[in-house]
Amino acid sequence: MIKLLKIELRKTLNYIPFRILIGLHLVLFIVGIFFLPRVDLKIPFVTILPLYQFPHVWNFTTWISSFYNISLVLLVIMMTCNEFNNKTYKQQLIFGLSRTDLLLQKIILISLLSFYVVLLVGVSSVASGLFYSYKITFNLVFDHSWILAALFVQIFTYLSFGLLFSLIFRNMILSGVVYLMYRVIVEPIIRVNVHEDLRWYFPSKFVTNLTPRPEVLSMIQKNMQGQNQSGDAEIKQMENLMPIGLPIWQNLILTLALIGLLMFASWWILKKRRFN
Amino acid sequence: MPILNPILQIKNLTKSYGSVKALSNLTVEVRQGQVFGILGPNGSGKTTTLSILTGVLEQDEGSFSWFGEKSSASVRRRIGSLIETPSFYPYLSLENNLKIIAQIKDCGFGDIPDVLKTVKLFERRKSRFFTLSLGMKQRLGIASTLLGNPEVLVLDEPTNGLDPEGIAEVRELIMQQADKGKTIIMASHILSEVEKVCTDVAILKSGHLLAEGNVRALLKGESLLEVKADNPQLLLQILGDCPFINHFRAENSAVRVSLKEGSNSADLNRFAFEKGLVLSEIILYQKTLESQFLELVKE
Numbered sequence: 001m002i003k004l005l006k007i008e009l010r011k012t013l014n015y016i017p018f019r020i021l022i023g024l025h026l027v028l029f030i031v032g033i034f035f036l037p038r039v040d041l042k043i044p045f046v047t048i049l050p051l052y053q054f055p056h057v058w059n060f061t062t063w064i065s066s067f068y069n070i071s072l073v074l075l076v077i078m079m080t081c082n083e084f085n086n087k088t089y090k091q092q093l094i095f096g097l098s099r100t101d102l103l104l105q106k107i108i109l110i111s112l113l114s115f116y117v118v119l120l121v122g123v124s125s126v127a128s129g130l131f132y133s134y135k136i137t138f139n140l141v142f143d144h145s146w147i148l149a150a151l152f153v154q155i156f157t158y159l160s161f162g163l164l165f166s167l168i169f170r171n172m173i174l175s176g177v178v179y180l181m182y183r184v185i186v187e188p189i190i191r192v193n194v195h196e197d198l199r200w201y202f203p204s205k206f207v208t209n210l211t212p213r214p215e216v217l218s219m220i221q222k223n224m225q226g227q228n229q230s231g232d233a234e235i236k237q238m239e240n241l242m243p244i245g246l247p248i249w250q251n252l253i254l255t256l257a258l259i260g261l262l263m264f265a266s267w268w269i270l271k272k273r274r275f276n
Numbered sequence: 277m278p279i280l281n282p283i284l285q286i287k288n289l290t291k292s293y294g295s296v297k298a299l300s301n302l303t304v305e306v307r308q309g310q311v312f313g314i315l316g317p318n319g320s321g322k323t324t325t326l327s328i329l330t331g332v333l334e335q336d337e338g339s340f341s342w343f344g345e346k347s348s349a350s351v352r353r354r355i356g357s358l359i360e361t362p363s364f365y366p367y368l369s370l371e372n373n374l375k376i377i378a379q380i381k382d383c384g385f386g387d388i389p390d391v392l393k394t395v396k397l398f399e400r401r402k403s404r405f406f407t408l409s410l411g412m413k414q415r416l417g418i419a420s421t422l423l424g425n426p427e428v429l430v431l432d433e434p435t436n437g438l439d440p441e442g443i444a445e446v447r448e449l450i451m452q453q454a455d456k457g458k459t460i461i462m463a464s465h466i467l468s469e470v471e472k473v474c475t476d477v478a479i480l481k482s483g484h485l486l487a488e489g490n491v492r493a494l495l496k497g498e499s500l501l502e503v504k505a506d507n508p509q510l511l512l513q514i515l516g517d518c519p520f521i522n523h524f525r526a527e528n529s530a531v532r533v534s535l536k537e538g539s540n541s542a543d544l545n546r547f548a549f550e551k552g553l554v555l556s557e558i559i560l561y562q563k564t565l566e567s568q569f570l571e572l573v574k575e
Contacts, residue, residue, distance in 0.1 A: 003379055003380075003382070006379055007376050007379050007380065010368075010372060010375065010376055010379075011365055011368065011376065014365075014367065014368055014372060015365075015367055016367065086363055086364070086365060086366060087361075087363035088363055088364065088365055090332055090359070090363060091362075091363040091364070092376075092380060093330075093331050093332055093352075094330045094331065094332060094352065094357045094359055095352065095353070095357070095377050095380045095381060095420075096349050096350065096352040096353030096380050096381055097349055097380055098348075098349040101349065274332075274333060275332045275333075
C-alpha cells in the first residue's frame with residue numbers, strides 16, 4: 001500500500017495541470033468562504049453571519065465545499081484517463097503490478113483528495129467559527145463536527161463515480177461529459193418521473209443529503225432587525241415545506257453500499273480490460 | 277553440455293480476437309541463457325504471445341509458467357519487458373519514470389544511474405520523457421527492462437522505428453546482456469536481426485508455430501544448387517543415380533538440387549561429366565534463415 005501511495009504521489013504531484021487545478025480549487029474555496037461575509041454586510045437588515053458561527057459553520061462550509069466538488073471529480077477523471085492515453089497502465093502491469101493494484105492506486109488518490117477536502121473544510125470551519133462566534137464552548141465548537149466524516153464519504157463517492165466513468169470510457173472529455181449529464185440531466189429527469197417517496201433513493205439525492213443543507217432561511221431570519229415576531233412563524237412554515245429526505249444513517253448506509261458497488265464495477269472492468 | 281533449466285514453458289497457448297484466431301496451440305520452451313527469437317511476419321501472433329506472457333492479455337486456452345511458477349505480478353517483477361513502444365509518463369523526467377518502475381519492482385533507486393549510463397542517457401536524466409527522440413525513447417525502454425538486474429528480458433521488436441545507427445546500438449545492448457548470461461526472448465519480423473542476435477528461433481505464421489530450433493542448425497541445413505544442361509532428360513536420369521543428392525526438383529528449364537552435407541558443386545559436376553553430360557550452368561544458393569523462413573511462410 002505504501003509503495004502504491006509513493007508511486008501515485010510521484011506521478012500526481014509532478015503533473016502541472018494537477019497542481020494548477022488543486023491550486024484553483026483551494027483559492028476559489030477560500031474566496032467563497034471568507035469573502036462572502038463581507039458581501040453580506042452590504043445588505044440592510046440581513047446578515048448571514050450566524051452561518052459562520054459555531055455550530056452552524058460546520059454545515060455551511062461543508063455545503064459551500066460541495067459546489068467545488070466537480071473540479072475534483074474532473075481531476076480524478078484526468079489522472080485516470082491519462083493512464084490509458086499514455087499506455088502507462090499497460091506498462092505498470094508488465095513491470096509487475098496486478099490489476100487490483102491499478103485500482104488501489106486510484107483509490108489512494110481519491111482517498112487523498114477526500115482527505116484534502118475534509119482538512120480544508122475542517123480548518124476553515126474552525127477558523128471562521130473562532131473568528132465570528134460570540135460564545136465559544138467545547139460542545140458548541142465540536143457539536144456538529146461529525147459532518148466531516150459524512151463529508152469524507154460523500155466526496156469519496158463522487159470521486160468513485162468519476163473513476164468508474166474513466167475506466168469505462170478511457171477518454172477524458174467523454175467521461176467528464178457523461179458524469180455531468182448523469183448528475184445534471186439524466187438522474188433529475190428520472191427522479192421527477194418516479195413516486196415522491198422513491199426520489200430519496202437516487203444516488204445524487206442520498207449522497208448529497210449526507211451533509212444536510214444549512215437551514216439558511218431560519219438563521220437569516222433570526223438576525224433580521226426591525227422585524228416583528230409574526231414573520232418567525234411564516235419562515236418556520238417555509239422551512240417545513242422544504243422536503244427533508246431520509247435520516248442521515250439511512251443515507252450513510254445507502255452511500256456505503258453505492259461505494260461498494262462502484263468499486264466492484266471498477267475492479268471488474270479493470271479485470272476484463274484489454275490494455276494493448 | 278548440461279541441460280539448462282527451463283525459464284519459460286508455454287503449452288497450447290490459444291488466443292482469439294472475435295473470429296480472428298491470433299494464436300493457435302503454441303507450445304514452446306525457453307531455457308536459461310538462450311536468446312530466443314520469435315520470428316514472423318506482421319500479424320503472426322508475436323506481440324499477442326508476448327502480451328500474454330507479460331500479463332497484458334489473458335489467453336483463451338492453454339497455459340504457461342515462468343521459472344516453473346504460474347505467472348503472477350510478483351513473477352513479472354523478475355522479468356524486464358518491453359512490449360511494443362515504450363510507454364512512460366511524458367511529463368516526468370527519465371529519472372522519475374525509472375523511479376516509478378524501481379518502486380514497482382521493489383529494487384531501490386541504486387540501479388538508475390547505471391542503467392541510464394548503459395543506454396547513454398545519463399546526461400538526459402533530468403529531461404522530460406516527451407522531449408526524447410524515438411531512438412532515445414527506445415533506449416530508455418531498454419534501460420527500464422534492466423532495472424533490478426532481471427534474469428530474463430522480453431523484448432518486442434526492440435529496433436522498430438530506429439535509424440541504422442540506433443538499430444546497431446540496440447543490438448549491441450542486447451548482445452551485451454546476452455553475454456552476461458541473461459535469457460532473452462525477442463520478437464522480430466527482421467530476419468537478419470534474429471540471425472545476428474538469437475541462438476534459437478520459433479517461426480510463427482497466422483498464430484501457428486511453423487518451425488522451432490537452433491538458429492545455426494536451421495542456417496546450416498543443406499546446400500542448394502540450380503543446374504542446367506543441354507539434355508534435360510539425361511540430366512534428370514543422372515541426378516536420379518547420384519548418391520550424394522538429398523532430392524531434386526525440375527523447375528522450368530533448370531533443376532534445383534539439394535546436396536548432402538559434405539558434398540559440393542564440383543562433386544556434382546565431376547559426376548555428371550563421368551556419366552557423359554556437360555553441365556551448362558551451376559548456381560550455388562547458400563540456404564539462409566530467410567529462404568527457410570520464406571519457404572515456410574509460403575506453405
